Amino acid sequence: xxxxxxxxxxxxxxxxxxxxxxxxxxxxxxxxxxxxxxxxxxxxxxxxxxxxxxxxxxxxxxxxxxxxxxxxxxxxxxxxxxxxxxxxxxxxxxxxxxxxxxxxxxxxxxxxxxxxxxxxxxxxxxxxxxxxxx
Numbered sequence: 001x002x003x004x005x006x007x008x009x010x011x012x013x014x015x016x017x018x019x020x021x022x023x024x025x026x027x028x029x030x031x032x033x034x035x036x037x038x039x040x041x042x043x044x045x046x047x048x049x050x051x052x053x054x055x056x057x058x059x060x061x062x063x064x065x066x067x068x069x070x071x072x073x074x075x076x077x078x079x080x081x082x083x084x085x086x087x088x089x090x091x092x093x094x095x096x097x098x099x100x101x102x103x104x105x106x107x108x109x110x111x112x113x114x115x116x117x118x119x120x121x122x123x124x125x126x127x128x129x130x131x132x133x134x
Contacts, residue, residue: 002120012040013126017064021046022053022080023094028114032067034095041065046132049073053080065129066091067121070101078103090128092121 019041023029029046036043044056044063049074057063057080066084068077070093077093082105084091095101096114108129112121 015040018042020044020063020066021068031118035118039126044073050075063089070095079129092125
């Protein structure tokens with residue numbers, strides 16, 4: 001009789017982390033949320049407009065990271081990004097636009113162009129969140 005090797009029981013990369021998802025495309029927002037949940041995250045949102053994102057920012061609960069679509073219903077996400085940066089919360093951008101649409105102050109933020117590799121983007125964010133906690 002053979003014995004299976006023990007399963008690796010290390011915690012998921014985002015276990016115990018709360019991640020804000022701001023995306024106005026419903027199916028993409030759902031896919032992003034699912035990918036982050038698979039890494040152990042709790043999702044704040046997803047939200048599909050700037051006002052709802054502001055409500056999450058000013059509500060109860062700590063945010064550990066965020067995925068921000070650059071253009072939300074024809075509004076740019078940069079006010080939310082500035083507040084996250086002030087709070088030292090790591091985030092990534094998603095966009096269907098070129099990098100030139102990103103304000104210069106955010107050129108250091110990882111940019112995932114649509115159609116995005118959702119799993120790779122989620123892992124990138126997990127590394128940023130993990131680096132922050134290290």
